[in-house]
Amino acid sequence: MAMKIGADQFKERVDKGIHDSFMRGAVAGAQDGMSTKRRNATEELGNWEDWRSHGEEIRQHVLENLDYYLEQLSENVAKRGGHVFFAQTKEEANEYIRGVVQKKNAKKIVKSKSMVTEEISLNTVLEQEGCEVIETDLGEFILQIDDHDPPSHIVVPALHKNKEQIRDVFAEKLGYEKTSKPEELAWHAREMLRKEYLSADIGITGCNFAVAETGSFSLVTNEGNADLVTALPKTQITVMGMERLVPTFEEMEVLVSLLTRSAVGQKLTSYITVLTGPREELDVDGPEEFHLVIIDNGRSNILGGEFQSVLQCIRCAACINVCPVYRHVGGHSYGSIYSGPIGAVLSPLLGGYDEYKELPYASTLCGACTEVCPVKIPLHNLLHKHREIIVEKEGKAPISEKLAMKAFGLGAASPTLYKIGSKIAPAAMNPFTVGDKISKGPGPLKAWTDIREFPAPNKERFRDWFKNREKGDKK
Amino acid sequence: MMTGTIQNRDKFLNQLANRLDRPRKSTSVERPKWKFQPQLEVLKGASQDELLAVLKEQCKVIHTSITVTDSKNLSSTINEVVSNYGGGPVVTWKDERFSKWGLDSLFKQEWPDQKIDLFEWDLSKGEENITKAEKANVAITISEITLAESGTVVLFSDQNKGRTVSFLPATFIALVPKSTLVPRMTQAAQKMREIHQTTGHVASCINFITGPSNSADIELNLVVGVHGPVKASYIVINDL
Numbered sequence: 128m129a130m131k132i133g134a135d136q137f138k139e140r141v142d143k144g145i146h147d148s149f150m151r152g153a154v155a156g157a158q159d160g161m162s163t164k165r166r167n168a169t170e171e172l173g174n175w176e177d178w179r180s181h182g183e184e185i186r187q188h189v190l191e192n193l194d195y196y197l198e199q200l201s202e203n204v205a206k207r208g209g210h211v212f213f214a215q216t217k218e219e220a221n222e223y224i225r226g227v228v229q230k231k232n233a234k235k236i237v238k239s240k241s242m243v244t245e246e247i248s249l250n251t252v253l254e255q256e257g258c259e260v261i262e263t264d265l266g267e268f269i270l271q272i273d274d275h276d277p278p279s280h281i282v283v284p285a286l287h288k289n290k291e292q293i294r295d296v297f298a299e300k301l302g303y304e305k306t307s308k309p310e311e312l313a314w315h316a317r318e319m320l321r322k323e324y325l326s327a328d329i330g331i332t333g334c335n336f337a338v339a340e341t342g343s344f345s346l347v348t349n350e351g352n353a354d355l356v357t358a359l360p361k362t363q364i365t366v367m368g369m370e371r372l373v374p375t376f377e378e379m380e381v382l383v384s385l386l387t388r389s390a391v392g393q394k395l396t397s398y399i400t401v402l403t404g405p406r407e408e409l410d411v412d413g414p415e416e417f418h419l420v421i422i423d424n425g426r427s428n429i430l431g432g433e434f435q436s437v438l439q440c441i442r443c444a445a446c447i448n449v450c451p452v453y454r455h456v457g458g459h460s461y462g463s464i465y466s467g468p469i470g471a472v473l474s475p476l477l478g479g480y481d482e483y484k485e486l487p488y489a490s491t492l493c494g495a496c497t498e499v500c501p502v503k504i505p506l507h508n509l510l511h512k513h514r515e516i517i518v519e520k521e522g523k524a525p526i527s528e529k530l531a532m533k534a535f536g537l538g539a540a541s542p543t544l545y546k547i548g549s550k551i552a553p554a555a556m557n558p559f560t561v562g563d564k565i566s567k568g569p570g571p572l573k574a575w576t577d578i579r580e581f582p583a584p585n586k587e588r589f590r591d592w593f594k595n596r597e598k599g600d601k602k
Numbered sequence: 603m604m605t606g607t608i609q610n611r612d613k614f615l616n617q618l619a620n621r622l623d624r625p626r627k628s629t630s631v632e633r634p635k636w637k638f639q640p641q642l643e644v645l646k647g648a649s650q651d652e653l654l655a656v657l658k659e660q661c662k663v664i665h666t667s668i669t670v671t672d673s674k675n676l677s678s679t680i681n682e683v684v685s686n687y688g689g690g691p692v693v694t695w696k697d698e699r700f701s702k703w704g705l706d707s708l709f710k711q712e713w714p715d716q717k718i719d720l721f722e723w724d725l726s727k728g729e730e731n732i733t734k735a736e737k738a739n740v741a742i743t744i745s746e747i748t749l750a751e752s753g754t755v756v757l758f759s760d761q762n763k764g765r766t767v768s769f770l771p772a773t774f775i776a777l778v779p780k781s782t783l784v785p786r787m788t789q790a791a792q793k794m795r796e797i798h799q800t801t802g803h804v805a806s807c808i809n810f811i812t813g814p815s816n817s818a819d820i821e822l823n824l825v826v827g828v829h830g831p832v833k834a835s836y837i838v839i840n841d842l
Contacts (some may be wrong), residue, residue: 172644174640177638181641184638188633192631193622194618194626194628201611208603208604211607211608212609213613213615214614215617219610265820283818283819310825316828321736324829325736341804349817349818350815350817350828350829350830351831352828354829355766355770355829375633375791376798377788377795380641393812394753395749397811397816397830400809400810401794402807403804403806404606407603410725410760411731411732411764412731412766413765413807421614427617432621
């Protein structure tokens with residue numbers, strides 16, 4: 128699966144999302160639940176703003192010195208016997224990983240959840256190599272056996288599915304015969320996946336935070352799947368976005384704390400694992416061979432520019448959990464594995480405006496995302512910046528907006544035209560007006576009235592009302 | 603240990619320096635003096651007893667049972683906790699502290715007499731360690747650093763302390779000397795850094811474990827026991 132998901136146009140995706148009532152209910156419930164947990168977990172600290180400021184200063188310092196810290200990281204990984212490959216493109220990354228797979232003659236690969244491997248379509252490449260690729264995170268596992276249904280949330284990828292749907296998929300694909308109780312479904316997955324960990328040739332993980340000073344990296348899960356992925360297969364490959372690192376364990380700790388509280392409202396998740404190199408000489412478990420693949424894939428174009436702060440992201444999804452637009456349209460509407468406000472900022476940067484020009488408009492600019500971001504990314508300002516670029520430099524503003532703006536520009540530029548325009552508005556809209564509402568608007572209004580009513584122009588203009596009021600004959 | 607390979611680095615890092623509009627930085631970059639350090643304020647100045655009280659409360663949140671005992675009663679406490687979980691097979695690290703804490707008679711006499719199978723990690727036995735851990739009902743480990751705030755035990759792997767011991771068995775038990783209690787992850791990170799700076803070494807696997815394995819991936823319902831242990835228990839040793 129690439130960063131782009133589905134072939135539908137933006138409007139069709141949104142239409143599907145808006146009419147999927149289970150998904151909308153699930154998303155609304157999840158948003159409320161997760162936001163409440165996040166709020167409790169952050170408020171109990173009493174000085175959450177200081178935590179956010181510390182997160183921000185750490186991330187900004189790393190980005191400003193990214194070349195230095197990546198060099199230090201790679202030196203220290205190599206010192207511990209690990210192999211480091213710097214990949215500027217996803218093709219380079221996939222080619223290197225393909226090489227490792229071939230050298231190891233690997234047939235079975237277990238993976239723990241990783242957005243960056245989704246971004247580079249690694250699974251497709253591995254499957255073309257003839258490998259069986261098994262996602263071990265429960266949510267990812269569910270999506271994978273359901274013919275690669277795309278994820279709809281960064282942290283809870285199968286959020287859009289209910290347990291009956293999951294039971295049906297398990298029954299069809301895995302011969303599952305029990306009920307839709309989550310415990311029974313999870314236990315079935317556990318028993319299947321145990322065998323896979325023990326027989327896999329390679330384990331592949333993402334990376335939450337690498338630590339430059341020691342050449343370590345951390346993995347954050349509740350299930351413990353990443354631990355089995357990295358403990359049992361003989362070869363381990365870890366793929367990291369180039370910005371996901373910190374100077375020392377001390378900063379790692381702060382970012383992990385920000386992540387777990389913001390993502391799931393936990394003080395820490397069940398398992399936080401810090402791995403350094405392959406197993407040591409006499410160790411019995413852990414990988415014999417370790418490869419770290421550091422990926423640019425468009426990130427360096429963001430560095431040094433006006434969107435640099437988006438690289439501060441630690442993938443907690445707090446912004447997704449408070450977004451009113453995500454609440455209504457769901458994750459798949461974004462057409463990218465990165466959904467919600469962070470997705471609307473990041474996807475056009477990594478995937479281009481041609482593909483993702485609508486996303487910066489899928490926002491009310493209410494700023495709730497910016498308020499909850501644990502590393503203080505000014506998300507709604509960045510969305511606004513995207514819109515400026517789309518309109519001014521790319522000339523890609525939605526056509527109805529262009530027409531409306533042109534008309535308004537003409538009309539507002541001349542006092543006479545403005546006067547006439549506002550005077551004839553009620554009459555012009557009359558054919559479309561029922562009571563004081565327009566529910567089937569023409570032209571640029573149509574997009575609005577497709578989903579809600581628009582108030583009809585008032586018969587009395589503000590200017591007239593004001594004039595009359597000044598005269599004293601109205602209250 | 604053989605040094606690993608590094609490929610494609612210069613081209614990649616030059617591009618970053620280029621984007622940042624400055625020459626490449628290869629020499630030491632000083633970590634700035636951070637303006638904010640809120641992590642140092644959490645449970646600042648708390649006594650070991652206060653930290654223990656926090657740990658106990660937190661265990662309720664993380665689905666973990668906690669028993670407080672002393673070294674005199676450690677053996678009988680472990681016996682009781684293990685039998686409550688249905689007995690063996692038990693797997694442990696090879697760690698001289700078990701013997702030092704008076705557990706030899708439990709491990710080497712009482713349990714074998716009761717036909718409770720105990721397997722001690724043994725590097726000479728290779729893969730058999732993993733097979734045994736996979737079949738075990740209970741794992742017994744020792745926390746090196748214990749985080750009161752989050753209810754977390756910290757384990758360092760080595761040749762005698764396999765990392766899979768904490769993940770493959772159905773039940774996870776950590777022995778927690780009270781002296782290992784610290785306020786939060788901050789102090790553990792400082793200690794890890796200090797160990798690295800004094801010995802030049804970091805354990806290949808450091809686990810921060812907070813209760814049993816769980817998932818909320820199905821309709822956000824919490825399921826305890828997904829890939830790793832289904833149950834978790836801490837035994838705090840008051841006088842250690």
